[in-house]
Amino acid sequence: MRLYGVTGWKNSGKTGLMERLVSEITGRGFTVSTVKHAHHSFDVDQPGKDSHRHREAGAAQVLLASRNRVALMTELRGASEPPLEALLTQLAPCDLVLVEGYKRDRHPKIEAQRAATGQPLIAPGDPTIRAVASDAAPALDRPVFHLDDTAAIADFILREVGLVAQEAPAADAAPLAPPPLSNDCFALPAGVDWVPVEDALAHLRANLRPVVGIEQQPLEAAEGRILAQDLTARRANPPQANSAVDGYGFAGPLPAGVARLPLVEGRAAAGVPFAGAVPPGHALRILTGAALPEGVDSVALQEDVTTDGRQIALNGPLKRGANARRAGEDVAEGATVLRAGRPLTPADLALLAAVGHGTLPLRRRLRLGVLSTGDEIRPPGAAAGGGQIFDANRPMLLALARRWGVEAVDLGIAPDDRAALRARLDDAAGRADVLLTSGGASAGDEDHMSALLREAGAMQLWRIAVKPGRPLALGTWHGVPVFGLPGNPVAALVCALIFARPAVALLAGGDWPAPQSFEVPAGFAKRKKPGRREYLRARMREGRAEVFGSEGSGRISGLSWAEGLVELPDGAAEIAVGDPVRFLPFGSFGM
Template identity: 35%
Template sequence: MSCDQQGLLPLATAIEALLSDLEPVAVTESVDLLQARNRVLAEAIHSRVDVPPADNSAMDGYAVRMLDLIAAGEDWLPVSQRVPAGQAPGPLQPGTVARILTGAEVPPGADIVVMQELAEVKGERVRLPLGAVPGQNIRRRGQDIHSGGLLLPAGRRLDAMAIAVLASAGIERVSVYCPLKVALLCTGDELVPPGQPLAHGQIYNSNRYLLHGLIETLGMEVVDLGQVADDPASLEQVLLRAAEQADAILTTGGVSVGEEDHLRPAIERLGELTLWKINLKPGKPFAAGVVEGTPIFGLPGNPGSALLTFALLARPCLNRLQGDTAIKPFSVTATAGFSRERRIKREEYVRVYCEADGTLQLASQQSSGALSPMLHANGFARLPANQPVELGQALDFYPLDGLVR
């Protein structure tokens, strides 16, 4: 893997290297559609039916044969049947029309539906205007989905829309990957659980709650191992337990070069450290490797850094392990509503609010130790390394919803 001149791994290279070593944890189960939201398909699904299953009316009106409509001209046509949705129609009698409601099956022989607002009605007779074309206001059989066609590929995460499409094709159950088990542990003797009093030098542990929620949002199961003391022996013991209980391990803190940063050497003793230090701000001391054959992703301890490295690095890896094929961070091009002369040597992701016109405004607080600005920002803007930012410059914008959901 090629690094830049500072010895830091470029972000894109790091992502590719991480993903290349991972394969889905291939444990599957069959679930009912109502229990399938946020699950990942383990196999492709093809439709067994046409949708709609027959030609049907797109609106309330009158079904008629075009030749009969032309022959009638300005004359009245009798109504020979009424066709509500859910009932099979009879063949359309020559020289007549059928009263038809939205969604109802078009009678055999009819090739036009004239909307009711255009019809003159007198008892059981109607007069319809000329000018219609064959197929008007008719939803053709298989217009939405063809029998045998691919509905969804393997690796698709099921949202409400995907589930609705499956239901429309009569699919009742799907084969999905079992939820990935992710062991979560936080290091740092300065961390205190919420609800406890703070002593000097202590802070509340927000990372546990942040990452717990992000993992669950991905439809995965959290194996919460709590907080671990800044002690090599304690850390190694918990890491071994995590490797035994989970499919992947996620940690925060202890990945830098301080005297109390024990995670990196612990990984090296128990397995293999495959990646460390990313050309990224914030989040440089991200680490990855394996412990007893289980992938481990070590996030920095600062909450802002933990959020960003989870979104850009850990989340794609967890999704790959879950079998999800949509793993690349989503971005769009937006316009900088700010400028910056200062050049930094690392690729930087700054907190921004993208306005309705696509203009990016900087959040007031960019400290990696602060989380509350993300309540008001709605994403990150990527600032290339070693370049200034000019007002109006095109930048990559990463919506927060696309990074953590």
């Protein structure tokens, strides 16, 4: 859901700006919903009203409905005020949600300011404020608009959320950078150390947003690309009522018994409509896909008819509308056919072509850079001395990137040298929109990746309750998100599939892809300790999930042997042969 905030001190003009923005943006054809953080004493209900009496009597929720609007009131009764994320789940899908207030939340915002209030700007200390709308002219490191320039402010917001394309830069302008992520987009709540898998996934889903812009591309080049905007049908499918079969058209219905109808001269064919009207009680030769002419609403199948060229004979009954397709019975004109965030399939292209789209708004293809680190790592096939190993992670992660529909950028191997790694990251930030690194992501002497991110003030080391895996270094480098995966290939693959894959989909402008899973009988026995969610390399044989003989993270052969993962829950478990377990095929991860 696209979200943008309007914030500011009391009497700063934020409500007036909200009002003007809603009018401006809806006037451009977009749908807008709003969320307002009201004063603590505010109430939408009043004593004496029927709804107030319902609440006073103890109703947990009251749904008030009329022909003008519907309002749902939920009683908190001392419970904590719901966070913004929970409130957003109650909104119907729309193009944009504008939020007034909630200045402490991490969504992008524009600050409203009236100089007469004497209040200082919030923006200098808040990286989530992307621009300022003021009746003065403050000097800032981000865009400043006049408070009354609603059109320019709306343009800025619509570009920020990806509803309109970014303006083409001038020939001498600096290259357009993707929207930056705030440095704390990966920050966990204070006091949180160990992170359950579900919490880690929820945090990523709530805090990441697309980092690529929008471009227009021909439909023929759109397979596998991510749709950037909701699309509606420009015309109905089918556009006209037409025949579903080869046969004879007439005005139905026909009663039971033998019917004989004189034939009208001519015929209707697909692309060659019949020019006249068919009189009542007459029939016309009609072919599959032909538009039904005036006087025809039913078609008799050719095999059910005999003719001498002057009339037809057939047996009734035949209901009105038989063998005929109604105009718009598949898709009505103006109906939403596909939602933003969808990777387009060949079938989607057929649908969009049928309803009139030849050019599509697409997310620019995300560039995913893959970098291996470590003095011991050698390119596959190169000479390797004692203690050196071949780079298994980079070929695996680059192949995954291609399977995920993004542009894979090979960044090579960086040595365990902080200056060299810094230079490599500087170069990578200009070549990729997201970075996947492997190795150096923990807290040891040679873990330079996490050390550099920490120096940049953009490092979060997540200790995830997962096996294999656990340390996951997250941060940004010059505004580019970095996922520091474990160096062990088995752990690198599991963390890439479970955490990086859905995050990359969001950053690319797509929907959050949850893997498909199946409950299957276990073909193994295992006693599991509590504390961590475990992923076992597994495959299906004779209707049961069997697991690789060793759980060692260094056994790369198990990755090739496996067809998916068995997921074991966080708590203790005693699994016997035949017990149900959750199996996640590799294909459900786009692998």
